[in-house]
Amino acid sequence: MCKMKTLTRYAGKAFPCMLLLAVMVFFVSCEKDDFQKLEKRNWQLTWSDDFEGPAGQLPASANWVFDIGTGDGGWGNAELQSYTNAPANVSLDGQGNLVLTAIQEGNRFTSARIKTQGLFAQKYGRFEARIKTPYGPGLWPAFWMLGESVTTTGWPQCGEIDIMELKGQEPHIIHGTIHGPGYSGGNPITKSYALINDRFDAGFHLYAVEWDQDKIDFFVDDYLYQRIKRDEVPGEWVYDQPFFILLNVAVGGNYVGFPTAQTPFPQKMTIDYVKVYQEVN
């Protein structure tokens, strides 16, 4: 590697040095454009929760309501946990995060599921959350959305957008999915994104969808890994209504399989923030 001081001392040899330097600069500048080239979009923040507050406090009731109990047949998925609104299962950690904790008590599990239903929903836009996932066989964290019409038209007619789901026995893979009429349950539209030589529970990652009338884009750490276009959907496109947000940690169920005696408990999903944007022109 050339140093400036050598150029002054050995003027006769400056030319070969500078040639080398110039060559190196050219190659270095090529690296920047390796990442995806995506159109720039103008986002304006419409809703957010940064989960500031003292440790042990429940998430703000202006933003979130709780799903409680075991739902209908384990929330339709044969999930094993019972959801609560106890701080041990859902509370701020005093460091700017919300923590959802799955706890094992003998053969039973408790956890939490919170949602913005009735408090906030939005049609189209960018929905993102910065999350550190739990891990272990049978753990099933999710950051997802449901169409507001779930209470009237039911599911899957209301549509479901799963921004991030993970199976705890594969802590390096997340899945982005949509469920709609004709493509739901066991055969939704889904794509996986895997980390090479890393795992999602080892740090925070940014999970997002950008959704407009023509498409839903799925991102991990601002990398677009899935684009679902309106005309490619093998059934009805039902994503033209406001959707609300859900966050939960399930244990067991048809999607992930059973936890085992080797699943370490308790397990935590740590959420730094949830932010929602609308596109402005």
Added chain:
Amino acid sequence: MNSPILFNLKKYLPAALLAFLLVACERDLEELKPAAFPTNPEVFIDGFSAGLNYAVFGGASPSAFDVDNQVTWNNSSASMRFDVPNAGDPSGAYAGGVFFTSTARDLSGYNALTFYAKASQSATIGLIGFGNDMGPSTYQVSISDLQLSTGWKKFIIPLPDPSRLTAERGMFIYSAGPVDGKGFTFWVDELKFEQLGTIAHPHFTILNGQEQVETSFTGVSKTIGGLSGIYNLPSGVNQTISLSPAYFQFLSSDPSIATVDASGKVLIAGGPGNAVITAKVGEVTADGSFTVQSQGVYQHAPTSSQDADKVISIFSDAYANIPVNYYNGYWAPYQTTLSADFDVNGDHVLNYTDFNFVGIEFSSPTVDATSMTHLHVDLFIPNALAATGQIRLELVDLVANVTGTSTRSITPAQTQQWLSLDIPLASFSGLSKRTNLGQLIFVDVNNNISGFYADNIYFYNASTAPAAPTTQAPVPTHPAANVISVYSDAYSSITGTDMNPNWGQATAVSVVQVQGNNTLKYAGLNYQGIQLGSSQNVSAMAYLHLDYWSATSTSLKVFLISPGPVETAYTLQVPTTGWRSLDIPLSSFAPVNMSDVIQLKFEGNGDIFLDNIYFRKN
């Protein structure tokens, strides 16, 4: 050896030098680093990596390991094959060995030793690991009981704090024994070091994660054990590892009280004061801690001087101790007393804290302390007393169901020093029997003794007195005409008297010679009768006389009995020093019918010698 590279350089050196000067700038010596060991991560891929050697453990089958070209992972050209012998195989009891390199490797860039493995049947490998180099083996990591199946599966041995692994020679160690007596084969392939981002959440423990607290003293040492690590594997399940102390950095919160070295050995350096020993592996603090409560230099209890064959020891390093059920019964719900017993270089000490009462039990079997004379206890009150305290000692006979108590006052000036208690067993108030002693209880009477050390707890026999009289009883002088004799060499006694009627007694009766004089001996008295040869009219007599001798009795009564039976006792003082001669007024035995006395009876305990039992006139 003339390397071809070296040869060519010599030929072309001038040209090479010129080229070098044209292209390169001047070399800055500050950029030079010391030569490091090679960082080659491969141990066995399709053969031994460079510099790898193999050695077999003593007692292991020497031919257990071989290279296999048929059974390999992912169709590679070779794998490592291990044949675990059947039980009883003459070539060796198990398969075990070490793969190590001649030249050290710098492994600081890798956080795991990984490999693929399978077995000819479902099997467990007892030990598999890293870091044994047949020498110092400083940084060992191992996994116990690795489960192999018949399909290839990848295994990971996490390496904690690789920054320490800059010069390692011990690459791989294994040890496997037969399963249910049967040998099997297992294969290992693609054995190499990797830097994995897929293992996470390392936790470590010292003392198995416990927060231990110990009272200790200057000069005592203890090595921290219970070291382990847990990593989460790519499949989301945890893997426990054993790791050597060298991976841990041990810390003392106060080195003037306790120091700790790199091997986890704690040495108490001073006191009084506390020090907390903790540890880290890399940046991760281990769970568990060791708090030393140093009392400073330990004052040992006084040396015990009793002969071992006159001692029944409950707790002492000077004597063999009898079986003890427990030194602290933890009698819920009222007992608060805890135990924090300690050991200062082989001197074991009982240490009771949060003291209200505490019991020591020795009931399997119980102790027969009849021939013992004293209880010895050394006590040390480590904390100051604001006012005089009292400690009550209780001895319980578990068969007779009696408790004897003895209370000792302790003034504030008597704290922080050893107090030696030698308590005569006869002075334990209420201890009428001590044939089946089973408990010793300490009680804090004034509620102000917060704790105490105890040492050298034992019963002993202090009596230097003989077990039998060496002189005969005093020769009677009363005129024979005034005497009706029951037992004496000086008079003619009532004929036909049975000195040992069978009343179901435990007492052993015999006649012994003392200076040529016949003397009656009752051994192990509980009760004993004398059946007079015929009914006696002693109404003209004034006294019952008897001479008695006992070193061991603590209770003795004599009865006169008339038909009914009507019996009345008279208490005799025991033990005696030498012979005691007594004239008991017959009026003491009312309402026994003095014109029709048929029997005498003795009740009590211990060994009694009797002579010159007779009625006499005034």
